[in-house]
Amino acid sequence: MFPLQRNRRLRTSKAIRSLVQENTISVNDFLVPLFVVEGNGIKEEIASMPNYFRYSLDLLSAEVKELWHLGLKSVLVFVKVPDNLKDNKGTEALNPEGLMQRAIKTIKDAVPEMLVMTDVALDPYSSYGHDGIVENNYVVNDPTTEVLANMSLSHAQAGADFVAPSDMMDGRIETIRMALEEHNFVNTGIMSYSAKYASAFYGPFRDALDSAPGFGDKKTYQMDASNRKEAITETLLDIQEGADIVMVKPGLCYLDIVRDLSNEIETPIAVYQVSGEYAMLKAAAEKGWLDHDSVMLEQLMAFKRAGASIIASYFAKDFAKLL
Template identity: 50%
Template structure:
C-alpha cells in the first residue's frame, strides 16, 4: 500500500517536504497618500487601511519596517483634479513628494509608483477624453511624463496600470531618454475589467464619472488575449508582469508562468481583501488561515511576488511561526 500520510504525520515533517512557501520579502504593500495635513482617513470598505497625508506617513512606515515588508506601491490622491490629470505629472505633486519623503526617511524600502491618470482626472478615467472617447495615443505622453517625474523623485520602480496600448514602450523610451534606463517597469499586463476593484475606488477616489473601463481594461473571458497582452508588454520593455485580480485569475497566472520566464506578480486586490475582512468580522472564517491559503495559492500558481493589503498581517504572522 502506498502511504502518503507518512509524510503528513507531524508539523515538522509536513514543513520538511513543503513545496511552496511565502515570506515577507515576497510582499508589496499598497499605500494611499492624500494631499493635506494631519490626515489619517479610514477607508470604510477596507478595514485597517487608511489614506495618509505625508506628515502622518511615519506611523505607517514604522509598521512596514517592523513587519519586515520590503516594498510599497504608492497611490496619490490630489487636492485638485482636472480633465487631463495634470497633478499626476506635476514634479511636486502628491505622489512625487511622497516618494521623496519616503526615500529620505526609509531609503532601503523599495518604492513603486503607480502610473495612471484615474486618481487625478475630474472624470475618473485613465486617459484623455474627447467626445466621451478615451484617447489612447494622446494619453501616452502624459503617462510617460508621470513616470519620469516619479523616477526623478526617487521611485525605485514604476508600475503603469492604465492599460493604454503602447504605454510600456512610451514609458520605457521616456525613462531611457531622461537617464533612468535602470528604472524597472512593473506592468499591469493582464488587468481585467473586474468587479473586484470597488473598495479601491473608494480609497483612491478614482471611480469613473461615466461609463466603465471595459474599452481599455481586459475582458475577463479571454485567457488567450491575456497572453497576447503579456507578450506585448514584454516586447515593449516590461521587467515584471502583474496579473490582476489574483484569485479569480490564477489560471492566467499559471499559464503565464509556463509561457514566460519573466518575474510574475499577483495583485490580491481590494475586493478580495474586503471579502475576507467582512467574513472574518462576522466570525464566518478564520482570517489567518484563509489569508495564508490565498497567499500560497498565488505563489503555487507562479507568482514570485504578491501585492496585497494583507501584507503587514502576513509578515507578522510569519514571525510567529
C-alpha cells in the same frame, strides 16, 4: 501502487510536512499598497477596507518605518488627489511638487532602502475618473501614453525605483521605457499591469481614491474577464516593450492566468490581491463566518502555488505580524 505507496506517510507530522512543502511565503514576497492624502495628522480608515488607512505625508514616514521594521521592503504608492486639481489631461500628475512626487521623497527620506513603486494612470487625476484622456466619451490611446511617459519620468526624477503603469493603454510600456532611457533613468524599472481585467472587485479601492469612472466603465481598455489567451498576448508584448515585471490583476479569480504566464515566461510575475478580495475576508471574519488568519494564509499560498513571485496585498502587514 497501494499498499507499497502510501502518500499519507508524507503527512504524518508537522516536521515531514514542512520538509516536503513545495511552496513557502515570506515577507520578501510582498508589495505593500499605500494610500496618501493631502493634509496633516491624517490616518483615515477606509470604510470599505477595515483596518486599512489613508495617510498624510507627516504620518506616512512612521508607517513606512513600521513596514521596514516588520521586514516589508517594497511599497506601491497611490494618491488621492483633491477634486480642484483634476482635469482631463492629468496636468497635476506632472507637477514636480505634486502629492505623488512628495510622497516618494517622504518615503525615501524615512527609509532610503525601501523599494518605491508608483502607480502610473490618470484616473486619480482625471475629472472623468478614467485612466486616460477622454474625447467624445472615449478614452484615447496615443495622447494618453505620452502623458503616462511624462508622468513616469516625473516619478523617476522624484526618486521612484519602479513605475507601475496600470492603465492598459496599447504601447505605453515602450513609450515609457524610451522616455526613461532618453533621460538616463536606465535603472528605473517598469512593473506593468499586463493582464488587468475589467473587474467588479475594485469597488473599495475606488472608494479609497475617489477614482470611480464618471461615465460608462473601463471595458474599452481593461480586459474582458472571459478571456484567457489575450492575457498571454498582452504580457508578451509588454515584455518585448521593456517591462521588467508583469502583473495579473485581480488575484483569486485569475489564478489560471498566473499559471498560464508562469508556464510561458521567465519574467517575474506579480499578482494583486485587490480591495474587494480584502474586504470580503474582513467582512466574513468580522461576522465569525471564516477564520481570518487561516483563510488569509490559504489565499496567499494560492498565489505562490500558481506561480507568482510578488504579491501586492493589503494583508501584507497582517501576514508580517502573524509571522
